[in-house]
Amino acid sequence: MTRAHREMVRDRRVVGPMGLADPVATADRAHDGVAAPVGLRDGFHALPWNRLDLATLQPYWQRLADCASTPNPFFEPWYLRPALEAFDPGGSVMLLLLVADAKLVGLVPHHQANSYHARSIPNCAIWMHHNAFxxxxxxxxxxxxxxxxxxxxxxxxxxxxxxxLHLPQQPKYGELAAALDKVCKDQQRSLRTVMEQRRALLSSDLTAARYREEALTAKKRKELRRQYKRLGELGALELVRSRDGAQVDRWIADFLALEARGWKGNESSALSSNPETEHLFRSAIESAAQMGRLERLSLTLEGRPIAMLATFLAGRGAFSFKTAYDEDLARFSPGVQLQLANLDLLDDPAIDWCDSCAAQDHAMIDHIWRERREIVWQSVAIGRGPRRWVGEAWMKLEEWRWSRRK
Structure with a gap:
C-alpha cells in the first residue's frame, strides 16, 4: 500500500478483508429507502474501491443514485464499477462514502495525482476518465x-x-453547486472556476414536432426530407427504439462494428480499439438495458443499422452517451436523421431534459438542440498554513489563465 493510501485509509470505520463487517443489512436499518450496510457507521468513510465488497454495497449505492439531488449515471454502480475495473485495476481510486442516520447519503470516487495539466502540481480530485461526462x-x-x-x-x-481539491465537470447550478458555494463561503475557503463550458441541452415545453419546426429553418427541414427520401430509395428504412434488454448483445456488437468502420476506427479511438473501453461499453450498456436505464435508438436500412444512439436515463433526466453512423452514407445525413427522431424525448412525460454530453460548439447537435447546460471545472482550497497559501496561488493563476482564454 502506498503512503497516500495509508493516509487515506486511516480514517476508515470498517473492518474485514473486503471493508464490510457484515454483508447483510437488517430491515430496521432502512430509512427513506437508502439504508447503509451494517459495518458502516455514521460518518465519512474512505476506502480503496477494490477493498470494498461492491456486490454488497451495490443495492444501497443504487438506491442512493435513484434519489440523488443531481442525477449522474456515470457514478452509478452499473457504470462506475466496470470503469474502475477497466481503468484502475490497482485500486488507487478511493470510494468516499457519507453515512448519516444509518443511511448512505453520499458517494464519490476520489484520487490523488502528482501532476495537474502536465505540470508537477500535486492535487486530489474527483476521479474521472475519458468516457465519463x-x-x-x-x-x-x-x-x-x-x-x-x-x-x-x-x-x-x-x-x-x-x-x-479539483472538481471536474460540475453542473454550474443546482443544489450541489449552491451548497458547495455556501460551505466555502462559510469556511472562508477559496473556490475558483478554472474552466467552463456550455454544452447542448434538450429541455423544452414544446412538442417534438413544434421543436423541429423552430430549431431548424424551413430550408434545412426541406433538405433533410429530401435526403431521407433519397436514402429510402436504397431500401426499407426503419426506426427502432427500445428501453428493455431484448437482443442487447446484438445491439452492442452492431454499434461497436459501426463505430469502428468510421474515422474513430481509422484513428484507433473507437471503443473497440481498446479492450478497456470495450469492456466498459459492453458492461454498462448491458446492465443499463436490463435495469431499464437505457434507451437504444437505431435507424436501419434493410435491417442493417446505419445510425445508432445510446441514451442513459437517470431520474427525470437523460444523457446522450454514444452515437455512431455509417460514414459511407454521410451524404444522406443518417446521424442527423436519427437526432431528429431523438427529439421525441420531448413528448415523454417521464423525461424533463436530456444532456448531450457533447463538447461545446459541437458541429451537429448545437444546431438542433437550442438549450445549454453550463458545466464548470472548479478547484477548492484545502489544508492550512503554507499548504493552503500555495494551493490558493495556483488556483488563482489557473482561474486567470482561463479568463484569458475565453
Missing part, C-alpha cells in the same frame, strides 16, 4: 452541505502534499 457526486437530497463539509474536512487532514 459529469463529475457531480451522488448525494441524497438535503445532504448536500453535509457532504461537502465532510469531504473538505477529510481532504484537510489527508494527503498532506496535495495543494487543492
Amino acid at each position: 459529469l463529475g457531480s457526486p451522488l448525494v441524497g437530497a438535503g445532504h448536500e452541505a453535509d457532504f461537502w463539509s465532510n469531504y473538505l474536512a477529510w481532504c484537510d487532514r489527508t494527503g498532506a502534499r496535495m495543494l487543492f
Whole structure:
C-alpha cells in the first residue's frame, strides 16, 4: 500500500478483508429507502474501491443514485464499477462514502495525482476518465452541505502534499453547486472556476414536432426530407427504439462494428480499439438495458443499422452517451436523421431534459438542440498554513489563465 493510501485509509470505520463487517443489512436499518450496510457507521468513510465488497454495497449505492439531488449515471454502480475495473485495476481510486442516520447519503470516487495539466502540481480530485461526462457526486437530497463539509474536512487532514481539491465537470447550478458555494463561503475557503463550458441541452415545453419546426429553418427541414427520401430509395428504412434488454448483445456488437468502420476506427479511438473501453461499453450498456436505464435508438436500412444512439436515463433526466453512423452514407445525413427522431424525448412525460454530453460548439447537435447546460471545472482550497497559501496561488493563476482564454 502506498503512503497516500495509508493516509487515506486511516480514517476508515470498517473492518474485514473486503471493508464490510457484515454483508447483510437488517430491515430496521432502512430509512427513506437508502439504508447503509451494517459495518458502516455514521460518518465519512474512505476506502480503496477494490477493498470494498461492491456486490454488497451495490443495492444501497443504487438506491442512493435513484434519489440523488443531481442525477449522474456515470457514478452509478452499473457504470462506475466496470470503469474502475477497466481503468484502475490497482485500486488507487478511493470510494468516499457519507453515512448519516444509518443511511448512505453520499458517494464519490476520489484520487490523488502528482501532476495537474502536465505540470508537477500535486492535487486530489474527483476521479474521472475519458468516457465519463459529469463529475457531480451522488448525494441524497438535503445532504448536500453535509457532504461537502465532510469531504473538505477529510481532504484537510489527508494527503498532506496535495495543494487543492479539483472538481471536474460540475453542473454550474443546482443544489450541489449552491451548497458547495455556501460551505466555502462559510469556511472562508477559496473556490475558483478554472474552466467552463456550455454544452447542448434538450429541455423544452414544446412538442417534438413544434421543436423541429423552430430549431431548424424551413430550408434545412426541406433538405433533410429530401435526403431521407433519397436514402429510402436504397431500401426499407426503419426506426427502432427500445428501453428493455431484448437482443442487447446484438445491439452492442452492431454499434461497436459501426463505430469502428468510421474515422474513430481509422484513428484507433473507437471503443473497440481498446479492450478497456470495450469492456466498459459492453458492461454498462448491458446492465443499463436490463435495469431499464437505457434507451437504444437505431435507424436501419434493410435491417442493417446505419445510425445508432445510446441514451442513459437517470431520474427525470437523460444523457446522450454514444452515437455512431455509417460514414459511407454521410451524404444522406443518417446521424442527423436519427437526432431528429431523438427529439421525441420531448413528448415523454417521464423525461424533463436530456444532456448531450457533447463538447461545446459541437458541429451537429448545437444546431438542433437550442438549450445549454453550463458545466464548470472548479478547484477548492484545502489544508492550512503554507499548504493552503500555495494551493490558493495556483488556483488563482489557473482561474486567470482561463479568463484569458475565453
